[in-house]
Amino acid sequence: GAGVSQTPSNKVTEKGKYVELRCDPISGHTALYWYRQSLGQGPEFLIYFQGTGAADDSGLPNDRFFAVRPEGSVSTLKIQRTERGDSAVYLCASSLTSDRLTGELFFGEGSRLTVL
Protein backbone atom coordinates (compact mmCIF):
# COMPACT_ATOMS: atom_id res chain seq x y z
CA GLY A 1 0.00 0.00 0.00
CA ALA A 2 0.98 3.64 -0.27
CA GLY A 3 0.48 4.57 3.36
CA VAL A 4 2.48 4.13 6.56
CA SER A 5 2.47 0.47 7.54
CA GLN A 6 2.82 -0.73 11.13
CA THR A 7 3.23 -4.25 12.41
CA PRO A 8 1.98 -5.94 14.44
CA SER A 9 -1.42 -4.31 14.65
CA ASN A 10 -1.93 -5.92 18.03
CA LYS A 11 0.59 -7.27 20.51
CA VAL A 12 -0.17 -8.84 23.86
CA THR A 13 2.78 -9.55 26.11
CA GLU A 14 3.56 -10.26 29.72
CA LYS A 15 5.13 -7.84 32.15
CA GLY A 16 8.90 -7.95 31.90
CA LYS A 17 9.07 -9.14 28.30
CA TYR A 18 10.82 -7.43 25.37
CA VAL A 19 8.78 -6.04 22.49
CA GLU A 20 9.57 -4.71 19.02
CA LEU A 21 7.18 -2.63 16.94
CA ARG A 22 7.89 -1.98 13.29
CA CYS A 23 7.09 0.97 11.06
CA ASP A 24 7.41 1.11 7.29
CA PRO A 25 7.04 4.75 6.18
CA ILE A 26 5.78 6.13 2.92
CA SER A 27 8.40 5.65 0.23
CA GLY A 28 10.64 8.67 -0.08
CA HIS A 29 9.71 10.20 3.27
CA THR A 30 12.90 11.18 5.04
CA ALA A 31 11.37 12.06 8.37
CA LEU A 32 9.82 9.49 10.70
CA TYR A 33 8.11 9.93 14.04
CA TRP A 34 6.84 7.76 16.86
CA TYR A 35 3.95 8.82 19.07
CA ARG A 36 2.18 6.98 21.89
CA GLN A 37 -1.55 7.24 22.50
CA SER A 38 -3.01 6.06 25.79
CA LEU A 39 -6.70 5.27 26.07
CA GLY A 40 -8.85 8.38 25.90
CA GLN A 41 -5.88 10.68 25.34
CA GLY A 42 -4.23 12.46 22.46
CA PRO A 43 -0.97 11.15 21.04
CA GLU A 44 2.27 12.05 22.80
CA PHE A 45 5.54 12.56 20.95
CA LEU A 46 8.27 10.00 21.54
CA ILE A 47 11.02 10.37 18.95
CA TYR A 48 11.80 11.86 15.54
CA PHE A 49 14.23 10.57 12.93
CA GLN A 50 15.66 12.58 10.06
CA GLY A 51 17.25 9.95 7.85
CA THR A 52 19.06 7.37 9.96
CA GLY A 53 19.65 9.53 13.00
CA ALA A 54 17.42 10.32 15.93
CA ALA A 55 17.16 14.10 15.72
CA ASP A 56 14.97 14.41 18.81
CA ASP A 57 14.35 11.63 21.33
CA SER A 58 13.18 13.91 24.12
CA GLY A 59 9.81 12.19 24.34
CA LEU A 60 11.11 8.71 25.19
CA PRO A 61 9.86 8.12 28.74
CA ASN A 62 12.91 6.22 30.05
CA ASP A 63 15.83 4.08 29.00
CA ARG A 64 13.64 1.01 28.50
CA PHE A 65 12.52 2.61 25.24
CA PHE A 66 14.78 2.71 22.22
CA ALA A 67 14.23 3.18 18.50
CA VAL A 68 16.37 2.62 15.42
CA ARG A 69 16.21 3.39 11.73
CA PRO A 70 19.42 1.85 10.36
CA GLU A 71 18.87 2.43 6.65
CA GLY A 72 16.77 5.55 6.80
CA SER A 73 13.54 3.78 5.93
CA VAL A 74 11.99 1.16 8.23
CA SER A 75 12.09 1.94 11.94
CA THR A 76 11.76 -0.33 14.96
CA LEU A 77 10.63 0.82 18.38
CA LYS A 78 12.03 -1.44 21.08
CA ILE A 79 10.69 -1.69 24.62
CA GLN A 80 12.60 -3.65 27.24
CA ARG A 81 11.21 -5.06 30.48
CA THR A 82 7.68 -4.01 29.59
CA GLU A 83 5.41 -2.67 32.32
CA ARG A 84 1.62 -2.51 32.47
CA GLY A 85 1.84 1.26 32.07
CA ASP A 86 3.38 0.79 28.63
CA SER A 87 0.02 -0.42 27.33
CA ALA A 88 -1.05 2.00 24.61
CA VAL A 89 -1.33 2.42 20.86
CA TYR A 90 2.04 3.25 19.34
CA LEU A 91 1.62 5.43 16.26
CA CYS A 92 4.22 5.92 13.56
CA ALA A 93 4.15 8.81 11.12
CA SER A 94 6.30 9.99 8.25
CA SER A 95 6.71 13.11 6.19
CA LEU A 96 8.76 14.48 3.31
CA THR A 97 10.34 17.05 5.57
CA SER A 98 10.08 18.11 9.14
CA ASP A 99 10.69 21.80 8.69
CA ARG A 100 8.57 24.21 10.63
CA LEU A 101 6.30 24.91 7.72
CA THR A 102 5.08 21.36 7.53
CA GLY A 103 3.58 19.51 10.48
CA GLU A 104 1.51 17.51 8.02
CA LEU A 105 2.35 14.06 9.23
CA PHE A 106 1.05 10.89 7.61
CA PHE A 107 0.14 8.42 10.34
CA GLY A 108 -0.18 4.66 10.31
CA GLU A 109 -3.01 2.80 12.01
CA GLY A 110 -0.87 2.04 15.02
CA SER A 111 0.29 -0.97 16.99
CA ARG A 112 -1.84 -1.68 20.03
CA LEU A 113 0.35 -2.99 22.85
CA THR A 114 -1.21 -4.68 25.86
CA VAL A 115 1.03 -5.64 28.75
CA LEU A 116 -0.57 -8.14 31.12
Added chain:
Amino acid sequence: AQKVTQAQTEISVVEKEDVTLDCVYETRDTTYYLFWYKQPPSGELVFLIRRNSFDEQNEISGRYSWNFQKSTSSFNFTITASQVVDSAVYFCALSPYGYKLSFGAGTTVTVRA
Protein backbone atom coordinates in the same frame (compact mmCIF):
# COMPACT_ATOMS: atom_id res chain seq x y z
CA ALA B 1 5.32 24.41 27.98
CA GLN B 2 2.56 23.71 25.52
CA LYS B 3 -0.98 22.83 26.51
CA VAL B 4 -4.07 22.17 24.45
CA THR B 5 -7.50 21.87 26.03
CA GLN B 6 -10.51 20.38 24.30
CA ALA B 7 -13.23 20.80 26.86
CA GLN B 8 -15.83 18.78 24.98
CA THR B 9 -15.30 15.07 25.46
CA GLU B 10 -18.18 13.89 23.29
CA ILE B 11 -20.67 15.53 20.95
CA SER B 12 -23.62 13.73 19.41
CA VAL B 13 -25.69 15.29 16.63
CA VAL B 14 -28.22 14.30 14.02
CA GLU B 15 -27.12 14.33 10.42
CA LYS B 16 -27.19 17.79 8.77
CA GLU B 17 -26.71 19.62 12.04
CA ASP B 18 -23.68 21.87 12.44
CA VAL B 19 -20.99 20.89 14.95
CA THR B 20 -18.46 23.23 16.54
CA LEU B 21 -15.43 21.82 18.34
CA ASP B 22 -13.65 24.07 20.82
CA CYS B 23 -9.90 24.25 21.25
CA VAL B 24 -8.01 26.48 23.67
CA TYR B 25 -4.24 26.49 23.85
CA GLU B 26 -1.40 27.79 26.01
CA THR B 27 2.10 28.55 24.85
CA ARG B 28 4.95 30.91 25.62
CA ASP B 29 6.22 30.82 22.06
CA THR B 30 5.56 33.86 19.92
CA THR B 31 5.61 31.76 16.78
CA TYR B 32 3.70 28.51 16.68
CA TYR B 33 1.46 26.32 14.57
CA LEU B 34 -1.99 24.98 15.25
CA PHE B 35 -3.45 21.84 13.73
CA TRP B 36 -6.60 19.77 13.57
CA TYR B 37 -6.42 16.04 12.96
CA LYS B 38 -9.25 13.52 12.51
CA GLN B 39 -9.02 9.95 13.86
CA PRO B 40 -11.66 7.64 12.34
CA PRO B 41 -12.36 4.22 13.88
CA SER B 42 -9.56 2.67 11.81
CA GLY B 43 -7.10 4.53 14.02
CA GLU B 44 -4.89 6.51 11.69
CA LEU B 45 -4.75 10.25 12.25
CA VAL B 46 -5.66 12.32 9.21
CA PHE B 47 -4.34 15.86 8.83
CA LEU B 48 -7.07 18.47 8.28
CA ILE B 49 -5.48 21.90 8.63
CA ARG B 50 -2.43 23.84 9.79
CA ARG B 51 -2.39 27.53 10.76
CA ASN B 52 0.54 29.63 11.86
CA SER B 53 0.32 32.17 14.64
CA PHE B 54 0.70 35.12 12.29
CA ASP B 55 -2.28 34.24 10.18
CA GLU B 56 -5.59 34.86 11.89
CA GLN B 57 -7.70 34.64 8.80
CA ASN B 58 -10.55 32.22 9.12
CA GLU B 59 -10.55 29.40 6.63
CA ILE B 60 -13.24 27.40 4.92
CA SER B 61 -12.70 24.14 3.11
CA GLY B 62 -15.88 22.57 1.85
CA ARG B 63 -18.04 21.79 4.90
CA TYR B 64 -15.15 22.52 7.29
CA SER B 65 -14.30 25.93 8.68
CA TRP B 66 -11.84 27.15 11.28
CA ASN B 67 -11.93 30.22 13.52
CA PHE B 68 -8.53 31.27 14.93
CA GLN B 69 -8.61 33.99 17.58
CA LYS B 70 -5.21 34.78 19.02
CA SER B 71 -6.68 37.17 21.59
CA THR B 72 -8.53 34.31 23.27
CA SER B 73 -6.00 31.58 22.35
CA SER B 74 -8.67 29.60 20.58
CA PHE B 75 -8.77 27.65 17.35
CA ASN B 76 -12.29 26.32 16.90
CA PHE B 77 -13.46 23.96 14.19
CA THR B 78 -16.94 23.78 12.66
CA ILE B 79 -18.42 21.04 10.53
CA THR B 80 -21.40 22.34 8.59
CA ALA B 81 -24.24 20.01 7.61
CA SER B 82 -22.65 17.02 9.34
CA GLN B 83 -22.69 13.57 7.77
CA VAL B 84 -22.38 10.11 9.27
CA VAL B 85 -18.89 9.83 7.75
CA ASP B 86 -17.81 12.73 9.95
CA SER B 87 -18.07 10.47 13.00
CA ALA B 88 -14.57 10.30 14.47
CA VAL B 89 -12.34 11.65 17.21
CA TYR B 90 -11.01 15.12 16.40
CA PHE B 91 -7.78 16.39 17.87
CA CYS B 92 -6.48 19.91 18.12
CA ALA B 93 -2.69 20.22 18.33
CA LEU B 94 -0.02 22.86 18.85
CA SER B 95 3.65 23.02 17.91
CA PRO B 96 6.41 25.63 17.86
CA TYR B 97 7.70 23.84 14.78
CA GLY B 98 6.42 21.14 12.51
CA TYR B 99 6.82 17.72 14.04
CA LYS B 100 6.60 17.85 17.84
CA LEU B 101 2.87 18.21 18.22
CA SER B 102 1.15 18.62 21.57
CA PHE B 103 -2.31 17.16 21.18
CA GLY B 104 -5.45 17.81 23.16
CA ALA B 105 -7.41 14.90 24.60
CA GLY B 106 -9.75 14.85 21.62
CA THR B 107 -13.48 15.27 21.05
CA THR B 108 -15.52 12.28 19.93
CA VAL B 109 -18.12 13.30 17.37
CA THR B 110 -21.00 10.95 16.66
CA VAL B 111 -23.32 11.83 13.79
CA ARG B 112 -26.57 9.86 13.79
CA ALA B 113 -28.54 9.25 10.62
